[in-house]
Amino acid sequence: MTATALDGKATRDEIFSDLRGRVEALTAAGRTPGLGTILVGDDPGSQAYVRGKHADCAKLGIASIRRDLPADATSADIDAAIDDLNADPACTGYIVQLPLPNHVDATAALERIDPRKDADGLHPVNLGRLVLGAPAPLPCTPRGVIHLLRRYDIPLDGARVVVVGRGVTIGRTIGLLLTRRSENATVTLCHTGTRDLAAEVSRADIVVAAAGSPHLITPDMVAPGAAVVDVGVSRTDAGLVGDVHPDVWEVAGHVSPNPGGVGPLTRAFLLVNVVEQAESEVAASAGAPV
Ligand SMILES: Nc1nc(=O)c2c([nH]1)NC[C@@H]1CN(c3ccc(C(=O)N[C@@H](CCC(=O)O)C(=O)O)cc3)C=[N+]21
Numbered sequence: 001m002t003a004t005a006l007d008g009k010a011t012r013d014e015i016f017s018d019l020r021g022r023v024e025a026l027t028a029a030g031r032t033p034g035l036g037t038i039l040v041g042d043d044p045g046s047q048a049y050v051r052g053k054h055a056d057c058a059k060l061g062i063a064s065i066r067r068d069l070p071a072d073a074t075s076a077d078i079d080a081a082i083d084d085l086n087a088d089p090a091c092t093g094y095i096v097q098l099p100l101p102n103h104v105d106a107t108a109a110l111e112r113i114d115p116r117k118d119a120d121g122l123h124p125v126n127l128g129r130l131v132l133g134a135p136a137p138l139p140c141t142p143r144g145v146i147h148l149l150r151r152y153d154i155p156l157d158g159a160r161v162v163v164v165g166r167g168v169t170i171g172r173t174i175g176l177l178l179t180r181r182s183e184n185a186t187v188t189l190c191h192t193g194t195r196d197l198a199a200e201v202s203r204a205d206i207v208v209a210a211a212g213s214p215h216l217i218t219p220d221m222v223a224p225g226a227a228v229v230d231v232g233v234s235r236t237d238a239g240l241v242g243d244v245h246p247d248v249w250e251v252a253g254h255v256s257p258n259p260g261g262v263g264p265l266t267r268a269f270l271l272v273n274v275v276e277q278a279e280s281e282v283a284a285s286a287g288a289p290v
């Protein structure tokens, strides 16, 4: 038996066809959404990701605002680019591409972003709002994973979800989304300190592998029929390798390929955040007293 693929590209295409109409309506209302990126340095991977985000914008009619800084940019240079996008009315939302060079205080830079323009949904104010259940832009990768699971009718209500990896972009945040009443899952967060990873994973209806550890999840760990979402990617001599061993496809019910699974959805939800922000601004100005 071979698992069904959780197809991130096909799902991204569906999201894009919905977004296209919403962007047209916003443009007709005089508020074309704009995505900004701040990229520091010349890491080829980061440059490729940023290029991909702007290519997505071009497909949808979303305006692109790029600020590319040299690898030796100072914190003051980056602060100036952030202040510039905070003040730019054409920029609905933006990201500071991570990682930043080591000589820059990344936490301070990210806190300088106007929380209303935080397309990643990872500003401390927005993470706080997420904990409180208040409206905020949602983190893109967790939102993409949940959308993908729903798209394939994988039950979340009462499901046992095991998340592997405690990074902020997904491990620490996805449980906040999955334990809302609207999802109602039971979530276990595993990490390098977990005593028996195989025992935890084997109890899961859904495994979210986000450790950044090549082929960490092996078929012996996975319950037959489980859904396995491969979020981690590592650059190895053999190319890009996910957290899920290929033999897991023989045991699981669903697996997200990597590439072609979660990555395209992370990018799609970045643009969903930007479109939602523009829509909420149009709604607020329509409701405001003249
Ligand atoms: N502020 C910030 N926000 C981010 O969201 C962010 C970041 N910094 N820094 C780097 C990581 C990485 N990331 C990816 C997004 C999409 C794909 C993606 O679409 N991958 C394709 C493959 C693309 C290819 O083949 O090059 C796929 O999985 O199919 C990959 C990686 C976002 N990140």
Ligand SMILES: [Mg+2]
Binding pocket: 218, 219, 220
């Ligand atoms: Mg094994």
